Every structure is written in structure tokens, then in C-alpha cells.
Amino acid sequence: MSRNLLLFAGVGLLFVLTGVFQSWNLALSILLMGLLSSIMALGVNIQWGYAGLFNTGIMGFTALGGLAVVLVSARPVPEGWAAGGSGIVAGLVIGAVSIAVAVQVWKRMPKGMGRNLLVPAILIAGFMVYRWVFDPAVTAVEANNPASAGNIGGLGLPSLLAWPVGGLLAAAAAWAIGKTALGLRSDYLAIATLGVAEIIVAVLKNEDWLARGVKNIIELPRPWPVPYETDLQKSAEFIDWATRWGFDPQGASMIVVKLLYVLLFGLVLLAVIWFSERALHSPWGRMMRAIRDNEVAASAMGKNVTKRHLQIFIIGSAVVGIAGAMMTSMEGQLVPGTYNPLRFTFLIWVMVIVGGSGNNWGSVLGGLLIGWLWLIVESLGPALMGQLTSMMAEGTLKAHLIDAAPHMRLLTLGVILLVVLRFSPRGLMPEK
Amino acid sequence: MDFLNALVVFLNFVFVPGLAYGAQLALGALGVTLIYGILRFSNFAHGDTMAFGTMVTIYATWGLQAAGITFGILPTALLGLPVGIAVTALLVLATDWLVYKFYRKKKAVPTILVMVSLGVMFVMNGIVRLFIGVEEQNFADGERFFISAGDFKAMTGLTEGLAIKTTQGVTVVTALIVVAWLFWFLQKTRTGKSMRAFSDNEDLALLSGINPDRVVQVTWIIAAALATIAGVLYGLDKSFKPFTYFQLLLPIFAAAIVGGLGNPIGAIAGGFVIAFSEVTVTYAWKKVLTYVLPESIMPDSLVQLMTTDYKFAVSFSILILVLLFMPTGLFKGKSV
Amino acid sequence: DDVKLGILLGFTGPLESTVPDMAKGAEFAVKEVNDSGKFALGTVTTVNGDTTCVDATAATAAAERLITSEGVKGIVGGDCSGVTGAVLQNVARPNGVAMISPSATSPALSTAEDDGLFFRTAPSDARQGEVMADILTGKGIKSVAVTYTNNDYGKGLADSFGAAFTAKGGSVTVSAPHEDGKADYSAEVATLASAGGEMLIVAGYVDQGGKGMIQAALDTGAFSSFYLVDGMYGESLIEAIGAPLNGAIGAVPGTDSPGATSYEAAAKAAGFDGSNAFSKESYDAAALIMLSMAAANSTDSKVWSTKVMDLANAPGEPIMPGELGKALELIAAGTDIDYVGASSVELIGPGESAGNYREYEIKDGKIETVGYR
């Protein structure tokens, strides 16, 4: 236990040092990223650490969380909605119904030629009708002021509301994925979920009617109760308060905003931990570990492996979805192009593994540590290179190396990652 | 004649590029699948190993070119390949000694190794960029085409052309040779069998007198060779840019997995599945149809099932579909 | 004392091969100003920050560092629209630090709230679309296929071009995106070929997917003539593709001023490729920041940012690349200047480049100017 406290203190120290030597704003903004990542890592840990599900679709669930923010809190576009909203909804319903019918037919009909023909026929017919209803509606929506709108818009509701909705969207997607792909094991499940995530992001990128695709949505509102710094800077009350305490109002406004985010994210993080820890240290958690250790035996001992896998897959994904929504509402924009697997899937995995899979606090530690590392190497890497080259004689080699300094970023990250893993080959806080 | 034209259109835009791309993926997937099969983890550093190998080969090629040595109609880089392979082999052996060995001794679980390989990936990533930089490097020389579209038209008198690039030919042939060799090596030779034994049950391999260090070394050397070959052929056909090689990782893994991890034949099959599903499902049939359908019933749309926006999504959907029916890939892969 | 300028670009990530020449451009301007000895506010130094182009969190943190830790007084950047938006809203505005982006072209940024702190030397896509349509209809071209890089730049450009071209009676057979940095473009080329058209419009980046598309289109014989948008301008393309590229046409921001040529020559002498995408815009962005500071006699963003529009636009003495020293003198003397720079900067409306375009054709492996629009 004391070792764990020490580890947390160590990571805390890193943030303090960043605050002292760089700036507190930087330290806090890294902390925010770390908190968000910790929540995502917890979601993954629930799936991997508890149940051994190798989910590499984290990016997709994060993106769905982001989409929720757009749908819930973006400015409404009534013209866009009027132009084709109903057609789009009808199209989607038709699509869903035809898939459902096909699935039912597949389940109910006896194996054989008839089924093999009928199911594709239903799907193809469904697809045609879907396209026939859907396409014109989309064209109409996208034609509405494409440079600044071209989508159906959001509901204009508070951003905070989008967080649970993000969780729900992710959960719904996880349900669909789980129903189809959870029969797969290890790396096969990994690639399938990776693929689904790519598909989700492809949809976000290319369906302009939904969230403007690659044209991005910006200026999403902030979650309650976080104010805008510029508003604070204008508020006489705030300026008063800041000067009374001897702060510079501009600097204080930024710190205050970040601290509010820290508070919000911290609360969510604690809630997630509370739920996970309670679950883990209960017969439910024991059952999950049994399933992880040996599915065949767990099933023979009466545990419904499929159902449990689905349950945990949905819960974990929902947590990631919530974090995704939190991230988008903090950044204030949805940019589908930013979702890439390295940052949103594998980095989170690194956090889980470095923290120690199966250990919730480990995931938090991993999230904070790797989050810090990921962002700090941006300056650390080039600085290292600066150190290295400062001793060298002027010349083309030195020039070349200085040019390449930005690439020390990932190199440094890699080296530190390897060092951390070397000293804690089972993670910093291994599952006991 | 029209039918021939339709066929040529299809061959030129779908079949030949798909075949070449498939072979490129397959070569990459072979390396991934080998590491997975023997050392039992997904090696994320493979893309960057490919980049490293290609980089060394590029330097070697430049050297050869400077010395005035070329390879006839074939690219000089093929002559530089041995150098690339040798240096890359040294690098991965050093990496193994410095990094992976420790975890092997600790009997770390595969996911730890995957994360370690991510770390190695970042480092290699940096090394390649420190040396050759981030820009694109063109190092192809020799004859660009076996047959170019224009030549084909002139030769056959068809309206449509068929182009086959030298590099496409070389890639496909190499891929087939390499997979056959690897299959034979693993299934039939003593060393190959000892490698499989090691991957199956390390302790028991030890009890059979198999030298684990040797197995690991041989595996890395072959993997380095595969990575370099794959990287160089890809670079010759398209171009070399470190970032693209990193991006290649995803389709390469997809290929290895859909084929069945650990199985060389699967890697080849997987490569083609991924490549062809990218190219065919989003293919617009309009041009083909203009030749085979009479004017009157010719549709004016592109006759495209899905737009190319979704080509990646489509190839992944197909991958998932395959896995749903064959949960460990086309060729019964392993899973750790 | 030192005046710090932040260069906030994607040194790593998808645009990593484009960015070095951009950063060099900005540094080149800084060096020029320092060498001139005419910048009264101190020695200008640059600090690099890495946006990674795709990771908004990383970009925000980098900006946070530049501003709150390094204390930069102005930022050249960001590069990709997504990260630029995030930095603008979450870091630059709250801190009151102005940024001039050389390459973020998204129309959405035009309308974003910026407290007058955001400018860009890259032209907005809408204008370029018009110019392209004019050039092509002028050549009597009726139908084209379009491929664009799948981001706000490419998509915006493809959209605006499509609208303008159809309005002028042309037809776009297909408008297909390509993703940068991907392994293979066969599927895209196949679709474009199937759709057909007299020419392929390539709305991408010169060292990214755009080049790959051209290469693949040529290899398969799908297209033999190309139109290149501003992002596709660069010597490196000619070098890589060679003779088959002859006959390709395009337009880049520029007037008949000698700015672009002289900049490219100077860049070559300094050892980098000034013709590469957005290198000129980066030079101009840095130059504008420093000139504005001089004009405002302040390094405070809120102050100098009010001068940017003035300096960039006529009336006044035109300033070419390499004349920053002269510009500083003029400013000190109180003479009005019109910064033209390497990319013929003309800022309209909410601080973006109006865009004059230089039309060119590639002949015998050389870029030849054929006119201005």
C-alpha cells in the first residue's frame, strides 16, 4: 500500500515540477488530459483486467462520446433539420429494421440454401430502400449552407447532459458489437474492434449531415459550471476577487477554469473508481476473474459467459464514451480527423498495462503518468537533443540533428516507456 | 472486343493493383505472423522495422548508384537488399537482447510484450527520422513498367490500356517465393520445427534440448529479412516515407489476423483479402459496364456499392465478417 | 531583450514532412529581421511547439507551454484546422495571444469568435474554388474528376470548386476523397478512372496523398492531365514524377510581384525548399507578426494585432520578401506599408488572405507562369 502511495506521490511530484519549471497552466492542462485518460483507462481495465476482453476500439467509443456532445449541445440548425431530418431518420429506421429482420430470419430459419439466399436478399433489398430514402434527404441537408452548416445540428442543450448520453451511445454501439463479435478471442477480437472503431470514425468523417464530417464542428458550449476565461476577465466581480487575493486576473481566470475542470473530471473519475472497485471486490468481480481465467470451466460452473462478456463490454465502453464526451466538451469542438488509433487506443492501452492490468488504481496512475509523459516529451525530447548537440561542433551533422529534434518526442517517449516497463514488468501496481 | 475492353479495364484498375497491394501487405503480414507464431506477441514495431530496413537499403542503393552499379531493368535497390537485411537483423537482435529478452525470461504475458513493442516502435520511429528525415525518398530506378498502358494499347489495338509495373511483378513473385520458403522452413526443417516447438511450449522445448536463444535469434533474423524485403518492395512501388510505413501497420495486422495469426499461408491469403476488399467493394462499375451494356440501358450513376470514403471501413467489415464465420482466421490461426 | 515568437506546427504526425519547410520559412523571416538590426523591441527568438496536427490535447498543451511557460508574444500556427481551433479557443484567446496561421483554411474559422486575435495568410477555400473554375472554363474544359484530401481543407476546396464549376456549366464526374499517408490509392484511382473526365483535379498536399494519387493515375493510365491546387505546388512533385507531369496546370496564391520567386531563390540559398506547401505563408505570417509589433511598438498581442490588417493591405509601400529591414525602417519613419511578401498577402474580412492567384503550367519539367487572376 505504501508503495502505491509513493508511486502516486511520485507522479504528483512530476506535475508539481512541471508547474514550477514550466507553468502551472501547463501542469493543469496536462493533468486534465491525464484525468480523462485515466477514466478511459478504467473503462479498458474493466474489460481487460476483469474479463480479458481485448478491446482496441477505444477510439471509436471516444468518438461516439464526442458525437453525443454535438447532438446534444451544438447549436440547432432548423433549416437543415427541416430539409431532410425526417428522411434521414426514416432511412436509418429502415436500415435498422432490415438488419433486425435479417438477423431474425437467420436465427429462425433452418440451415440451408433457402436461408443462405433469403438473408442476403433481405439485406440487399433493405439497403436499396435505405439508400433510396436516405440519400436524397442527406443531399438536402448537406446543401443547406455547406460552408458553415450542412448538418442537422444539435439540440442546444447543456453540455453536461451530453456526458451520460455519450455513455449511452457508446453502450449502444458496444451492445451491437458485442452481439456480433464477442465470440472472438484475443487478437481476433482486437482487430475486429479496431475495425469497428475505424468504421465509426469513417462515418463521422464522411457523413457531413451528422456532424459536418471533416469540416468539423467548433464552438461547442462548455459544460456547466465552467465559465469562459474571457468572460471572467471581463467580469468586475472576478477581477475584484482576483486582485483581492493578489492574482493577476488573466492568469487567475485560466487557472480557475482549469481547476473547475479538474474538479468535474475528478468527481467523475472517483465515481467510476467507486463503482469499479465495489464491483471488483464482490462475487461479481470473482465471477469475472473466473471467466477471464478459464471460460470453459466458468461455463461448466454455470456462469453465462456470453452474457457476462456482453455486460462488461457495454459497461467498459460506456465509461470510455463518457470520457470521450467529456473530452469533446472541454475542447469545445469535434474534429473527426483527430481520432487516430495511436492516441486514442494504444496510448490508453499503454496506460492500463503500465499501471498494472486488473488494478483500478493502477489504471489511474498509468493514465496520469503516461498522460504526463505523452505531453511533456513534446518539450523534453527536443530539449534532450539540444543538450546532446550543444557539445557538438557546428556542422551539417549538428544542423541535421537539430532539424530532427522534434522527433526526439516519440523517441524519448519510447525510451521512458521501455524503462518504466523494465522496472515494473507487470505494471506499476500489479493485480495482487 | 468490347468484352475484352471491359476485361482490361477491370484488370488494370482492380486486379493488377489489388494483386500488387495484396502482395505488399502479405509480405508485411508474414513478418508479423512469424513473430506472433514463434515469440507469441503482436509486434507493433514491425512497421518501423520495415522503415528502418528500407532506409538502410536506400543508403546502400545510393552507394551502389554512386559507384555506377545498376541492375539492368530491375531496380538497383534489389542489390542493396542484402545490406539492408543484414543491418536490420543486427538492429532487431540488439533490440531483442536489450529489451525483449528480459520479458521472455520473466515469462511476461503477451500484452506486456505488445506494449513493449510499442515502446520499441516509438524508438525506431525516432531513429529512422533522425537518420533519413521525414521526407519522401524516391529510390526506384530501372525500367518502371513491364508494360505500360500506352504500349499495351498500341500492341493490342484495344481502347483500354493495361499497365503492369516492374515493381508489381517483382513484389508478387517475391511474396509467393517467400511464403513457400517460409512454409517449408517451418514445417519441414529441423530449425523450423524447433521454432514451432519453442512457441508451443517453451519449457518443454528446453527439456528437448532446444536452444531457446538460437530459436529467438533465427526468428528475429527472418523477421528482419521479411520486414526489409516488404519495406523495400513497397517503397519501390509507391515511395518511401516513414509516416506511411507506420500507417501500413494497420492493414498489415488486419491481413495477418484475417488469414490466421501464425500461419504464413494465412498471411498471404489475408493480404489479398484486405487488398481486394478495399479495391473491389468500392469499385465503380460504370466504365466496365459501358463496354458490356448497350447504350440504352446504361445507368448514368457510377454503379458503386459504396463510395471510396468507406474503403477502409469496407475492408474492415469484410474482415469482421470473415472472423464471424472463422473465428481464428481463414487458416486457423493461433491465439495467445 | 528577447521577443519570443512561437512556431506551433505539426512537427510530428501526418504533416511532418510538410512542416519543416514551413518552420524554416518562419525562422527565415525572424533571422532577416534580426539581421537587419532594425527591430527596436529586442532580438526575436523562436520557440517551436508541436501540434502533431491531429491531437488537439497535445496541441493545446504545446500552446499552453509556449504561452504560459515560454512567454511567446505571438504564434505562427497552427497548421491543421482542427488543432488550430482548439488552441485558439482554449489557449490563445484566454491568454490574449494572437496567432497567424499559415495553413488553416477552414471556412468555419472565419466566423469563429477570436477577439481579433486570429489571422491567416492562407487563402480561404471559397476564393480558390472560383479561380479554379475560371481557369478551367477558360480552357474549355467541360468535365473533370476531383480528388481531395479528406480534411476541411480538401473538402472545403472541393465543395467550393464544385459549386463554382457547375455554376459555370462544367460538370464534376466524381468528387472522391483520399486519406493522406495511406498505403495504397488503387481504389480511389479506379473510381476516378471509371467516372472519367478530361482532367483530374488534385486538391491535396504535394508530399502527401495528392502525390500518390497522381502517381497512381499516371501509372494506370487513368488520367494524363492534372490541375494542381495550391497545396500541390512544389518542385518536389516535378522531381518525383518527372516528364509525365508536363502539361499539368495549377494556380497558387500570388500576384505578378516577384515575391514568390525571390523567396524561393533565397530559401534555396539558405538550404530549404521555399516552394513547398505553405512555406511562403509561414514566412509571411512571421513577418507580419514582427512588423505589426514594430508598428504598434508593443509586443502585446492585443496591441499589435490591431495593426495586422493595416500592414497587410494597400495602400502603402509594397514589401517583398527580403525587404523586412526596409519595412521596419519605413514603419519607424511612419510611412504606410503594404506587406506583399512571398505569398502576396491581402487580408480581407475577418483576417484572412483575399487571394490573388498566379496561374502556371508545367512545361519541360519547369513551372512556367502563364498569367494572374
Added chain:
Amino acid sequence: MIVVENLHRHFGGFHAVDGASLVIETGSITGLIGPNGAGKTTLFNVIAGRLPPTSGRVVMDGEDITGLPPHELFGKGLLRTFQIAHEFGSMTVRENLMMVPPRQKGESLINAWFNRSAVAAEEKALRAKADEVLDFLTISHLADQKASQISGGQKKLLELGRTMMVDAKIVFLDEVGAGVNRTLLNTIGDAIVRLNKERGYTFCVIEHDMDFIARLCNPVICMAEGKVLAQGTVDEVKNDERVIEAYLGTGLKNKVKGEAAHA
């Protein structure tokens, strides 16, 4: 009562179970013997829902249970052990036992989160039960050891222990004796008989130790090549020429003689 009707299970072209029909009477301890590869384990796997049959039916108390998933069969009171131990390696030996009982309150997340006291009470009972079983199996000193770190024979005991955690109707034991010390095996045999007598469990036991079979089982079924070769009382089966030829071998006679000499 379990009735197996003309059951087939093929692996590719190989017929591991090839038309086996047999009955396991309620209340019996049925022995299942047969040469290695006779298809005994495969038969168990099919009955217990681990493998789908190629054809044929399994009926339990009049209900067709063919192809039901294992966890549903467990719910119907059908338990099995594994020939190759399937422990939950990262859990302690005690946890291995405590996870077995079905429908635990704490297995529902809602209870785990918000109804801690009920769960705790239930846990206490489970723990007591588990300790009792461990005691019986003489491995209570291992209660807190990870199951991956116990000896081969101890794993076998754990396999058996799991079936003792619940009230089963019918228990399929696949070579629980292999690797278990013979003295302890005798005690286990006694326990099986007791469970059978006192609680009415039905057992089906695969075992290669003929002494053990002889002590417990009636009837005994001998399988060979996927079919039922012989069945009857121990003595009937033991003296069946075909069984001797295929399974027992003539060595047994010598050995039985040897035994007599020692006794």
C-alpha cells in the same frame, strides 16, 4: 436419469463417438471405462454441452437437453469435472470454490454496489462451505494459495471440490483419480458413496483404476472406438473377453495374482 441415444461426434473424418447409446440411472454410480481414445471424454463433453453432437440425442429426466450450453445444464443440476484440470489460476483455491454456487446475490452488479450487507452475509456462508470442502480434501492449508501454484494432484482435488459446493443432481467425474494419492482416493470414494446414498446424487465416473471402479460402481459401461462395448456389473464387465482384450489386458491377471501374493 440420463439417456444417451445413438450419439455421434465426429472430428473431421474421425468418429470419436460413434453411435453410443447408454443409460445412467438416477441414483446409480455408473462407471465408464475404456481404452485411451475410446471416446469417453468426448461423450462427457457432448453430454455436458461443451461440444455439439454430430447427431443423436441426450435426454435428462425426459427432457431433451442435446446441445444446451454448459451453464444451462449446470442450472439443471448437471455438473462435470475436467480430465485435464481447469482451475482458475489467478484466484485463490478458496475463491475457486466460492465462485461455484449459482445465482449468488453478489453476482448482480446492483447488489454488489448497493446491497453490501446481504452480499456479505451470503459470502460468509459460502466461505464456511468452501472451508468445509477444503478440509475434507485435506488441502485447507492451500486455501489462500493461487490455484495456478498447486500441485497436479491438488488441482484434481480442486476439480472434485467444486462439484461439492452445490447440490447437484448428477455429477460427471472425468478421471478425478489420475494423479491423486491412492489413500486419499479411497476417502474420496467413500465420499462419493456417501453423497450418493445420503443426498441422492447420481454419478458417472470415468476412471482407469479398476480397484476404484470395482469399489464404487454399479453398473459399469465399457466403451471402445466410440461405441459401447459391454455393460453390466463390475464382474461381468471385468470378465468380458472383449473388455480384457481391448482394455484390461492380460497383465491384469498377473497383477491380481501379485496383489493376492502381497495381501
Added chain:
Amino acid sequence: MAEPFLIGEAMTGGYGAADILHGCTIAVEKGEIAVIVGPNGAGKSTAMKAVFGMLNLRQGHVKLAGEDITGLSPQDRVAKGMGFVPQTHNIFTSMTVEENLEMGAFIRRDDFSDTMAQVYDLFPILKQKRLQPAGELSGGQRQQVAVGRALMTQPKVLMLDEPTAGVSPIVMDELFDRIIEVARTGISILMVEQNARQALEIADKGYVLVQGANRFTDTGAALLADPEVRRSFLGG
């Protein structure tokens, strides 16, 4: 008495912090059969692993033909002519039966087809299943593969951890016969058995281990005749 051919002397050690073996000694003479019996968890397998170098010994040493091999790796011990069949995980599941046997002969450079034919003779079922992955075999068949693999090595000392677990009586008899034969060719056999009565019958020497220490050591016949041993360890 001269030192035995193979001896693990006063071995103390375990898997982690706690010792499993407490000064346990096990030895076998050239061409003889030594059998270890004892309750589950007594440390029999641990003792075997210790002799084979798969465990760090805190005290004690292992000698083969007078040479101290305590420091050698398992692999080196294989090279010195020791063969071992572990209790569990003793086959290559993904490789065919034949490949399993070939791996047994991995260190042999001569032609081993004769030995393979002998193994097939001993376990005819394996010949039928020659080309099948060993992981698809039945429990008893796997055990036969495991023993077959060790026989392929043609070692000087053969160590078997419960070779007969799960094999049918007919095969078990064959196996014991074969073990006697092997021993007669001068190979030492050290085995752990729970089918203890049969095993002790053919044993030249028997060890009863309890809690990591030697409880009884005697000839096989003497142990069989000892009523306490019979009652407590051999099932009466």
C-alpha cells in the same frame, strides 16, 4: 558404497519465498529404477524439477556420474544425457504426434527412425494418430506421446513424473514392462507414481516423500511390505 549415478542430495528450495523441499535426497543407480511416492503436494514433482535444474536450490546439490551439475541449465542437462517427462504440459499441443517425437530426438544427430518405430510399437495408437496435432488427443494418448517423446532422446537417465496417470490398464502394463526393459539396457529410471503398488513392484528403490522431506527409503518390495506405508500412502 560408491556414489549413485544420479543424486539430488539434501535439496532445499521452492518456487518463491517458502521452501517446498527440506533437505530431500533422491538418487538412482545406473540401470536401476527408483520410484518416488507420497501424498499430493508432498513435493515429488518439485524434487524432480530440482534434480532437472528447473528450480533454484538454496541448499544441496545434484550430481550426475560424479560430476556436480547443480549449476547447469536444464538444456545442458539434456545434453548430458538426462531426459524428463513433466507431470503436466508435457507435449507440444500444436505439433503432430510425429513432430513431438522428432522433437524428443532433437539433440540426436544420428538416424532415429528405429527408436521411433520402437515407440510406435509400444504405443500402437500413436502410429495411427501420427499426423494429428497432439493437442487433439485424448488424455491417455497425450500421456503416451509424452513418454514416447522422452524415450526418443535415448537418455542415460530417464525421469518420469507420473507417466501412467490416465493411461488404461493395458497400456500401463506395457509401459511398466517397457520401463523394465529400458532399465535393463543400463538406463537409470527415476519416476514419480501414484499407481504406487505397481510401480514399487518393479522398483529397485523407493522413496516416500512427505512435506518435502524423505519419510521412508527402502527397496520397492520392502516398502510394499510395510503396512504403515501401505495404509498411509498406497491406499491400503
